[in-house]
Amino acid sequence: MADNARTVQVIIVETPTDKFDIPFDYLSKQFVKLFIDAVPQEPLVDFDFITATRIQMLTGNVPVGAVVELRRRTDSSIRLVTFKDASVLTASDLDISALQTLHMAEEAQDAALDAVSINQDGVYDARLKRIVNVGDPVGPQDAMNLRSANTLGASILGTASAKAQEAVQAAGVAVGAKDQAVNAAAQASAASGVAVTKATEATEAALTANTAAGEVSSNLNEYRAIRNELSAGPAGGMLPVGKPDWCPMRGAIWAGFAALDGQELPHATYPDFVAALSAGNLPTTSETLWQSDPTQRGKFVLNSSPGKFRLADYNGKYPGSMGAVFRRGDGATGR
Structure with a gap:
């Protein structure tokens, strides 16, 4: 919510309470809307007005951490003042009619401030809000939704697991080859050539194991980077x-x-x-x-x-x- 909004107030509850002040003026109580954690509350069921500028919950205290949103929504389909030919125009009627138009204009302006827009750095800013119904990416610079990221992550993880298994198998071969080389060298000097060959095979197998382990680490780091980028929020994923x-x-x-x-x-x-x-x-x-x-x-x-x-x-x-x-x-x- 923009800081200069005039028709909306958002409160993060720090102490349990059942009373909230209305910071904006309104023409009818039906135009005052209350939301708790984005869930709309019903007047006379969930809350009621105890004064013109204060409401009280009928369902008890709102817990700590809950997000309370008070919003004015002036209904454009309800005309508070209707003018007729030959009727007497009073200042009060004119004021109410003008206020209804002004309130709707203010609410429209606040709604525009709430919309996704380009910030001072020239990038789209979702103001820490989720973006839903994002399609699957096609082009190389398309935004990625969580489902596509999970699919990609599973693919990378599967490849990493396969490489890790290959590394384990290669390490086992290396250990066995090295043991054979040591035993061959101990048994007879005449078999030293065989021992050298086995040692060479063991070294190559160990290098293969190290290479495979490096690929596993690289793939896992790539997956973590993608996962962390998605966890940071959808600020860069605008349509x-x-x-x-x-x-x-x-x-x-x-x-x-x-x-x-x-x-x-x-x-x-x-x-x-x-x-x-x-x-x-x-x-x-x-x-x-x-x-x-x-x-x-x-x-x-x-x-x-x-x-x-x-x-x-x-x-x-x-x-x-x-x-x-x-x-x-x-x-x-x-x-």
């Missing part, structure tokens, strides 16, 4: 700007994502996406072709109207678009 993905529920699209419905969005709000379009990282077409040719609606428009760009219509929502489309390779069509 590239403009990568399409499937969301299982339209009403719960992730922060930082937008439905591909062919709608227009402002340049100023999404500068990184505009930069990707300008750099030619995504397929684009003109607004004229996009509107006139439904087969062009799988592309983006950099300047659909002054200060705005248009998204592709993968969902077939824009009037005249083809419904139930699906993604595929470009093949020979070039589209």
Whole structure:
């Protein structure tokens, strides 16, 4: 959570307590949301208001170490003030209407601060949060999910185990060869040549064992490095700007994502996406072709109207678009 957020407070409980202060103003109690360790709490079931600025848990003290999040979410579908023709406008009504709009704007700004973004060092920063639903890597610079890392680690560990077994066997051969050489030398000076040969074989076997042991150590170190890198968190594993993905529920699209419905969005709000379009990282077409040719609606428009760009219509929502489309390779069509 960004330090300058105005509509969210996160508390890590240091002493068991059942009371928490609300640091922000709100227009209705239903807009105040409480989460304990990311689990939403129900008003009048899990907690209740004891004053306008303080709530109390109805389920007892929250334990030490729990993460308490108080968040204001002003519902845009609920109009607290409705204006009618010939009605009397009061300062109070105007203030409430303006505050509702201001609260929603503040919450949107805080949500943007919560999103994955590029930090001052020019790298994506997930702020110590997990990134889920990461696909399996394909290219050499793709992010790696834990499942792929475990598969790679198991492969490296299997190779290391095989090399270790070979090393043990080679060491056993070396010891046996060395014993044979010593016995042969003790039995007769005439067999000294045989003893020298056996000693040479023993040395070579020992070198093989050392080489195999070195490979085992190298492979294990490589596996540990990969495992430690993954354990450090997913800060370097962001999705590239403009990568399409499937969301299982339209009403719960992730922060930082937008439905591909062919709608227009402002340049100023999404500068990184505009930069990707300008750099030619995504397929684009003109607004004229996009509107006139439904087969062009799988592309983006950099300047659909002054200060705005248009998204592709993968969902077939824009009037005249083809419904139930699906993604595929470009093949020979070039589209």
